Amino acid sequence: xxxxxxxxxxENWTGPDGILVRxxxxxxxxxxxxxxxxxxxLPLGAWIGHTGRGGVIVVGLANALRALPTLGLLVLLFxxxxxxxxxxxxxxxxxxxxxxxxxxxxxxxxxxxAVVDAARGMGMRGPEVLWKVELPNALPLIVGGVRSATLxxxxxxxxxxxxxxxxxxxxxxxxxxxxxxxxxxxxxILVAALAVVADLVLGGLQRLIVSPGLQQRAGxxxxxxxxxxxxxxxxx
Amino acid sequence: MDWVFHNSALVLExxxxxxxxxxxxxxxxxLLAIPLxxxxxxxxxxxxxxxxxxxxxxxxxxLALFVFLPPIIGTRxxxxxxxxxxxxxxxxxLLVRTVADGLSAVPHRIVDSATAMGYRPVRRFLxxxxxxxxxxxTAGLRVAAVSAISLVTVGSVIGFGGxxxxxxxGFQREIPQQTIAGIVLVLLLALVVDGLLVLLGxxxxxWExxxxxxxxxxxxx
Numbered sequence: 001x002x003x004x005x006x007x008x009x010x011e012n013w014t015g016p017d018g019i020l021v022r023x024x025x026x027x028x029x030x031x032x033x034x035x036x037x038x039x040x041x042l043p044l045g046a047w048i049g050h051t052g053r054g055g056v057i058v059v060g061l062a063n064a065l066r067a068l069p070t071l072g073l074l075v076l077l078f079x080x081x082x083x084x085x086x087x088x089x090x091x092x093x094x095x096x097x098x099x100x101x102x103x104x105x106x107x108x109x110x111x112x113x114a115v116v117d118a119a120r121g122m123g124m125r126g127p128e129v130l131w132k133v134e135l136p137n138a139l140p141l142i143v144g145g146v147r148s149a150t151l152x153x154x155x156x157x158x159x160x161x162x163x164x165x166x167x168x169x170x171x172x173x174x175x176x177x178x179x180x181x182x183x184x185x186x187x188x189i190l191v192a193a194l195a196v197v198a199d200l201v202l203g204g205l206q207r208l209i210v211s212p213g214l215q216q217r218a219g220x221x222x223x224x225x226x227x228x229x230x231x232x233x234x235x236x
Numbered sequence: 237m238d239w240v241f242h243n244s245a246l247v248l249e250x251x252x253x254x255x256x257x258x259x260x261x262x263x264x265x266x267l268l269a270i271p272l273x274x275x276x277x278x279x280x281x282x283x284x285x286x287x288x289x290x291x292x293x294x295x296x297x298x299l300a301l302f303v304f305l306p307p308i309i310g311t312r313x314x315x316x317x318x319x320x321x322x323x324x325x326x327x328x329x330l331l332v333r334t335v336a337d338g339l340s341a342v343p344h345r346i347v348d349s350a351t352a353m354g355y356r357p358v359r360r361f362l363x364x365x366x367x368x369x370x371x372x373x374t375a376g377l378r379v380a381a382v383s384a385i386s387l388v389t390v391g392s393v394i395g396f397g398g399x400x401x402x403x404x405x406g407f408q409r410e411i412p413q414q415t416i417a418g419i420v421l422v423l424l425l426a427l428v429v430d431g432l433l434v435l436l437g438x439x440x441x442x443w444e445x446x447x448x449x450x451x452x453x454x455x456x457x
Contacts, residue, residue: 003307063382064423066379066382066383066386066426067382067385067386067422067423067426067427067430068386068419068422068423069386069389069390069399069400069403069418069419069422070386070389070390071389071390071392071393071400071403071404072389072400072402072403072415072418072419072422073419074403075403075404075406075407075415076412076415076416076419078407079406079407079410079412079415080412151295151297154297155297155298155299155300158297158299158300159299159390159393162393162404162407163407169299172299172300172303172393172394173393176394176395181313184303184313184394185303185304185307187300187303188299188300188301188302188303188304189300189304191297191299191300192295192296192297192300192301192304195295195296195297195300196292196295196296199295
């Protein structure tokens with residue numbers, strides 16, 4: 001593992017194209033993409049799930065995306081839009097939207113109809129049912145969509161270094177050009193670490209924002225009420 | 237599509253290369269996932285361990301995996317074996333969960349019946365439990381195969397073959413037609429392989445059709 005020396009060389013971390021700057025770029029692209037993609041996909045997915053209209057398209061889209069070669073998309077957008085951030089950004093958003101849409105749609109769609117009926121029975125109206133009942137119950141699957149979209153975007157942003165943007169992928173692409181395998185391997189370890197940490201952070205966030213009742217870890221289980229002889233209810 | 241017809245020899249060669257690079261990992265991954273999926277179902281701790289390891293491997297970005305595998309497995313940095321190993325890791329990570337789920341969904345009474353009929357564990361697994369899990373495994377296999385076909389192209393960034401070459405060449409020579417043709421070919425390849433897997437899954441589970449027909453006409457039971 002002589003290659004690891006690159007990672008532990010201080011001067012590779014600082015400077016205008018050092019690891020810290022590339023890491024910040026990578027995080028920036030990912031955050032920007034996710035913001036745009038979520039602004040498109042979350043309302044749309046919630047609406048589709050709430051009304052049930054267009055669900056087949058959402059599922060089909062998410063499946064078709066798996067077959068779409070990300071490198072091809074990046075190159076095509078580069079040739080159409082030209083050098084700069086816009087092309088790769090469009091590609092990243094295209095890649096992030098389907099898993100977000102599918103997660104939100106499936107989450108809202110799979111809320112127990114009895115729960116929705118109960119909410120209506122209590123006098124809630126459409127938007128109220130969506131905000132107070134359907135969305136909180138759908139959160140596990142929505143966050144699941146956010147996690148898989150984020151991983152896809154981190155991964156594809158690395159490949160996007162090929163069409164000229166910054167980020168940690170630069171070390172892999174430039175390292176290849178200069179036959180600097182230390183930089184290539186160091187860069188790829190950083191990307192992998194970023195993906196793993198991002199997924200852990202989002203997993204932690206999921207535990208924080210999803211209602212404990214939906215996480216099967218709602219503390220010690222209360223014993224069920226049991227009718228004892230004589231008709232009195234008491235805790236067993 | 238003119239571009240494809242003028243370069244059909246190149247396209248055929250790249251497609252052949254692409255199929256080898258993507259389908260060999262699917263096959264090896266499936267063969268490894270079956271014993272591991274079985275192992276995952278033995279004990280709660282083996283399930284937690286196997287599925288967490290699979291989840292971790294699935295998190296790693298593909299391009300990174302292509303690059304840092306060689307020093308780990310001791311190959312040269314641009315050896316095609318790296319792509320095959322990296323994609324095998326992905327397919328395995330995806331299929332272990334599928335196989336474990338598929339096997340655990342086999343009804344207990346069927347397993348018990350097989351035991352009562354004198355099936356020993358190994359034969360019972362191969363002749364009863366595994367075939368019963370085929371529909372679930374096929375569903376996972378389709379996802380794995382389609383993902384692998386698409387992921388191979390990422391390797392072209394660091395010089396590997398397959399249809400991804402049409403993207404890198406399209407980029408260097410600025411030919412949008414070649415890039416579009418590449419995207420269409422990858423999508424077509426994924427569609428064909430996906431269709432073949434559906435067909436294979438149906439051929440291997442003739443009893444599923446019988447059940448469907450019975451439930452539709454209300455006969456049986």
